[in-house]
Amino acid sequence: MNIxxxxxxxxxxxxxxxxxxxxxxxxAIPDMLLLHREEDMRPFECxxxxxxxxxxxxxxxxxxxxxxxxxxxxxxxxxxxxxTRGAGxxxxxxxxxxxxxxxxxxxxxxxxxxxxxxxxxxxxxxxxRNLAISEAASPYGLYYAPDPSSQIACSIGGNxxxxxxxxxxxxxxLTVHNVIKVEVITIEGEHMTxxxxxxxxxxxxxxxxxxxxxxMLGVVTEITVKLLPKPEVAKVLMASFDDVEKAGNAVGAIxxxxxxxxxxxxxxxxxxxxxxxFIGAGYPVDAEAILLCExxxxxxxxxxxxxxxxxxxxxxxxxxxxxxxxxAERARFWAGRKNAFPAVGRMSPDYYCMDGTIPRRELARVxxxxxxxxxxYGLKVANVFHAGDGNMHPLILFDANRExxxxxxxxxxxxxLELCVEVGGTxxxxxxxxxxxxxxxxxxxxxxxxxTFRAAKAAFDPSDLLNPGKNIPxxxxxxxxxTIKSAANDTVSSxxxxxxx
Amino acid sequence: xxxxxxxxxHDDSAALAERIRQAGADGTPLRIVGGxxxxxxxxxxxxxxxxxxxxxxxxxxxxxxxxxxxxAGTPLAELEATLAAQGQMLPFEPPRYGMASTVGxxxxxxxxxxxxxxxxxxxxxxxGTRVINHEGIEQRFGGEVMKNVAGYDLSRLMVGAQGTxxxxxxxxxxVLPQPGAIHSLHLELPLDEAQRxxxxxxxxPLPISAATWLEGALHLRLEGGPSSVAATRARIxxxxxxxxxxxxxxxxxxxxxxxxxxPLWRLSLPHRAPSLELAGIDEREMIHDWAGxxxxxxxxxxxxxVCRAAKAAGGHATCxGPRPDAVEPFTPLPEVLLKYHRNLKAQLDPKGIFxxxxxxxxx
Numbered sequence: 001m002n003i004x005x006x007x008x009x010x011x012x013x014x015x016x017x018x019x020x021x022x023x024x025x026x027x028a029i030p031d032m033l034l035l036h037r038e039e040d041m042r043p044f045e046c047x048x049x050x051x052x053x054x055x056x057x058x059x060x061x062x063x064x065x066x067x068x069x070x071x072x073x074x075x076x077x078x079x080x081x082x083x084t085r086g087a088g089x090x091x092x093x094x095x096x097x098x099x100x101x102x103x104x105x106x107x108x109x110x111x112x113x114x115x116x117x118x119x120x121x122x123x124x125x126x127x128x129r130n131l132a133i134s135e136a137a138s139p140y141g142l143y144y145a146p147d148p149s150s151q152i153a154c155s156i157g158g159n160x161x162x163x164x165x166x167x168x169x170x171x172x173x174l175t176v177h178n179v180i181k182v183e184v185i186t187i188e189g190e191h192m193t194x195x196x197x198x199x200x201x202x203x204x205x206x207x208x209x210x211x212x213x214x215x216m217l218g219v220v221t222e223i224t225v226k227l228l229p230k231p232e233v234a235k236v237l238m239a240s241f242d243d244v245e246k247a248g249n250a251v252g253a254i255x256x257x258x259x260x261x262x263x264x265x266x267x268x269x270x271x272x273x274x275x276x277x278f279i280g281a282g283y284p285v286d287a288e289a290i291l292l293c294e295x296x297x298x299x300x301x302x303x304x305x306x307x308x309x310x311x312x313x314x315x316x317x318x319x320x321x322x323x324x325x326x327x328a329e330r331a332r333f334w335a336g337r338k339n340a341f342p343a344v345g346r347m348s349p350d351y352y353c354m355d356g357t358i359p360r361r362e363l364a365r366v367x368x369x370x371x372x373x374x375x376x377y378g379l380k381v382a383n384v385f386h387a388g389d390g391n392m393h394p395l396i397l398f399d400a401n402r403e404x405x406x407x408x409x410x411x412x413x414x415x416x417l418e419l420c421v422e423v424g425g426t427x428x429x430x431x432x433x434x435x436x437x438x439x440x441x442x443x444x445x446x447x448x449x450x451x452t453f454r455a456a457k458a459a460f461d462p463s464d465l466l467n468p469g470k471n472i473p474x475x476x477x478x479x480x481x482x483t484i485k486s487a488a489n490d491t492v493s494s495x496x497x498x499x500x501x
Numbered sequence: 502x503x504x505x506x507x508x509x510x511h512d513d514s515a516a517l518a519e520r521i522r523q524a525g526a527d528g529t530p531l532r533i534v535g536g537x538x539x540x541x542x543x544x545x546x547x548x549x550x551x552x553x554x555x556x557x558x559x560x561x562x563x564x565x566x567x568x569x570x571x572x573a574g575t576p577l578a579e580l581e582a583t584l585a586a587q588g589q590m591l592p593f594e595p596p597r598y599g600m601a602s603t604v605g606x607x608x609x610x611x612x613x614x615x616x617x618x619x620x621x622x623x624x625x626x627x628x629g630t631r632v633i634n635h636e637g638i639e640q641r642f643g644g645e646v647m648k649n650v651a652g653y654d655l656s657r658l659m660v661g662a663q664g665t666x667x668x669x670x671x672x673x674x675x676v677l678p679q680p681g682a683i684h685s686l687h688l689e690l691p692l693d694e695a696q697r698x699x700x701x702x703x704x705x706p707l708p709i710s711a712a713t714w715l716e717g718a719l720h721l722r723l724e725g726g727p728s729s730v731a732a733t734r735a736r737i738x739x740x741x742x743x744x745x746x747x748x749x750x751x752x753x754x755x756x757x758x759x760x761x762x763x764p765l766w767r768l769s770l771p772h773r774a775p776s777l778e779l780a781g782i783d784e785r786e787m788i789h790d791w792a793g794x795x796x797x798x799x800x801x802x803x804x805x806x807v808c809r810a811a812k813a814a815g816g817h818a819t820c821x822g823p824r825p826d827a828v829e830p831f832t833p834l835p836e837v838l839l840k841y842h843r844n845l846k847a848q849l850d851p852k853g854i855f856x857x858x859x860x861x862x863x864x
Binding site for chain 2: 170200300429
């Protein structure tokens with residue numbers, strides 16, 4: 001099934017003339033930067049999932065709230081869909097433009113408005129980079145906890161839209177746990193504040209609803225996050241295993257010992273070799289799996305916990321355990337993990353990153369399932385895993401220039417996600433549904449549950465102008481998904497046969 | 502607990518769903534009740550009672566996964582005892598207003614206890630819910646995994662919505678290990694000095710997990726590894742305090758809450774909010790919990806005045822009662838927010854059968 005907007009499955013798209021809409025918007029908001037030439041708009045045709053590209057109708061780059069507000073009012077009046085984009089690092093095509101929609105780019109809202117060390121909060125504009133918040137808070141001994149791998153580039157507005165995670169979620173939570181207030185402009189141009197500077201707000205928890213809503217309920221224009229005191233120390237243990245199942249069991253054993261590590265990551269053999277090749281992190285290339293366990297907090301406690309974890313890992317059958325001797329070695333251990341995606345990218349012309357989450361106890365079964373699927377589809381899969389919270393990132397290696405191979409990778413990815421759902425997990429832990437996993441939503445939710453999602457959307461955007469076609473599939477799409485699933489499998493089989501020939 | 506009866510375990514969701522389907526068909530509103538221990542927390546709902554009492558039991562618990570799933574009518578005490586037996590806990594310390602308090606009521610009201618500023622609130626630990634919708638269909642949102650961003654976060658939306666958007670039939674929580682060490686301290690300190698020190702300590706990675714000023718003293722709880730708790734205790738000084746103080750505070754069993762007949766107000770404020778502009782009120786007569794972010798006031802004041810003062814300080818006020826009929830329990834919503842609350846209510850409960858008027862008269 002086509003991932004790009006398909007009127008037959010995603011609903012009718014308004015017939016809009018670029019020049020007419022451009023004239024109307026230019027008249028309503030003469031001071032706003034509005035791109036319309038193909039060469040100017042080309043850089044915005046995709047987000048971090050660059051296999052899917054669509055040239056938008058127009059690209060709006062406002063630099064004031066007033067411009068955003070007038071843009072939304074005008075688009076609402078004209079019935080023009082609006083896709084909001086942050087830094088464009090998203091991995092689920094959540095900011096994929098529409099040929100019949102304006103792309104609202106929030107990157108010029110890049111000011112840190114306030115760091116209040118006493119209240120331990122930062123008030124920022126949505127275009128501020130995730131890492132820039134921690135950098136600005138650093139002189140006060142504070143930091144912003146969620147740290148997606150793209151934190152150098154990704155923006156906090158996008159983090160809110162996707163409810164972004166990172167490697168420290170088990171202990172410090174996702175974006176939704178670290179944002180206390182957002183300012184929103186609705187599609188009708190109204191301002192509202194969700195959450196507050198206090199620890200709660202009256203009424204429904206709309207702040208929670210907006211986190212992870214993929215820009216479909218409103219446009220976030222300001223964000224207040226909480227800051228945490230930097231841990232006194234962080235220490236990392238790296239354990240190697242000759243069997244992935246043993247590594248998986250070790251994760252459970254650490255938690256059973258009453259320890260919540262700051263980070264707990266696992267990589268399989270292919271990922272280890274790729275990372276070692278790329279970074280030289282000091283990983284054991286003969287291991288079937290490694291675990292990286294970071295313990296942070298007050299030094300005395302961390303030392304006690306390191307001892308406990310070491311004993312647990314030994315008992316779990318680790319073939320080797322190394323503790324980073326200093327911060328430089330710790331950074332090197334992490335560099336291998338944080339660069340795992342580009343490292344795998346060097347082994348193959350293209351890779352496709354999955355984001356399923358599973359109950360940890362199912363790890364061995366799911367890894368076996370992925371390995372079987374990998375063999376069946378004839379594509380290699382490297383596994384990188386936020387082991388502490390069950391969030392898997394299988395990386396499917398493929399070559400988009402080979403006829404039909406993207407379709408094979410997509411089909412393999414779809415089956416991996418459906419396997420995650422089957423064992424009681426979810427199709428996306430932190431990357432979002434966007435456009436990428438729109439079909440698998442039909443596997444995770446029943447039609448009546450999807451109808452409830454649509455009802456929630458209708459409360460804020462009844463004319464379906466904010467990021468239409470993302471996140472929640474239409475009934476038409478789901479019925480097609482179900483009926484052609486077997487046919488799709490046949491297509492893949494023939495593609496595979498073609499590959500062999 | 503002595504002579505405890507075995508925990509009840511019964512899936513009553515089909516019967517609940519049928520009652521709701523019928524109510525939807527007839528257009529007769531329902532008042533959803535668990536243990537009815539939180540009846541004071543909101544507006545009165547005049548409607549047929551629908552009790553979750555029979556829908557009870559822990560349907561899933563895996564301590565290694567840090568996940569527990571519980572039916573709405575399960576007594577909160579039973580859930581806490583089950584977790585404690587495995588050395589785990591609900592980190593947000595929900596208040597228990599009696600043995601009848603249920604897990605459904607805890608989630609519907611969304612109230613958290615002394616550890617809230619450091620550990621997070623009820624909604625922060627909700628991973629998934631099963632909700633019976635207005636058509637009497639049980640739907641599942643979120644799940645039993647730590648990270649899940651598929652679809653809108655309707656699970657967390659249910660927390661604090663007091664059953665006005667659907668009947669919460671089952672909830673999955675993230676749970677955490679109990680801390681390795683606990684020690685509580687009592688420091689005689691004037692309010693402003695306590696506030697100053699808390700702001701200073703707040704910027705350091707100290708193992709503080711509760712901080713409450715009342716009656717001329719700062720009450721502190723330290724939780725963490727034995728080494729850091731011992732070191733912090735030596736550094737901060739003060740007298741030892743019985744750890745049970747926190748239970749009494751959490752469950753509102755302190756004299757402040759039980760004695761007297763003046764209305765009780767909860768003020769939720771930014772950490773550093775200054776003294777409130779309330780004529781005739783001495784801040785030192787209030788309880789300053791959550792390191793100052795949650796303050797308790799007993800006063801016979803006009804509701805509008807209290808709400809306005811809380812709002813001016815960046816927060817909001819809630820009247821716990823006793824409450825004259827004309828007094829709204831919750832701070833009124835701004836116009837735009839109210840509009841979207843009504844829209845959401847109309848979308849998810851088009852016939853208005855779920856706890857109508859519980860939060861605000863308008864929905």
